[in-house]
Amino acid sequence: MEKSRTEDMQPYCRISRDFYIRDVLEVAPGIIGKNLVIVLHDDSVARYRISDVEAYRGYEDKACHASKGKTPRTEVMFREGGHLYVYLIYGMYWMLNIVTGTEDNPQAVLIRGLANISGPGKVTKTLSIDRSYYGEDLVTSSRIWLENAGAAPEYKTSPRIGIDYAGEYWKSRPWRYYI
């Protein structure tokens, strides 16, 4: 018998690889309401409920950084799901993304907001997430992971933010999910 889904859904249980290697359009809404757990510099553990995310889906999605092919920056998106894609934008803000899907199927979920923290730049500033988290594996890391946190909440969808360059079709995909 395969690993019990019931066990996976218990609160305060680290989410395993199976969750991440599905298509990003399944994983992104599934991340809403989960806890992002991070071990701080003083060794205390903080938990934040994830409230706002966006899906970036593969080569064809013109808004996805991987649509231009593999580069040193986007290389991690081509790995199997569960790794972190972290990059600097506008010279000031680190963006935190969770890679999803199978190997060589580049996808990721941008973490736009946590409970009481609105905006992807504020998320990483609050959690002190920077370049050093690039490539971190949420399945095995001892300093950052996701865990289940009870029932899946209701959520809304909308087009993704800040991707005017991607063209009308990709700009209009309702791939932002938020509480």
Add this chain to the structure above:
DNA sequence: TCAGTGATTAGG
């Protein structure tokens, strides 16, 4: 509405 701020990328 718009400046800040620097890594990343394509191109010469």
Add this chain to the structure above:
DNA sequence: CTAATCACTGAG
């Protein structure tokens, strides 16, 4: 090497 671009934020 150069120059454009950028999944943002906060001030006015």
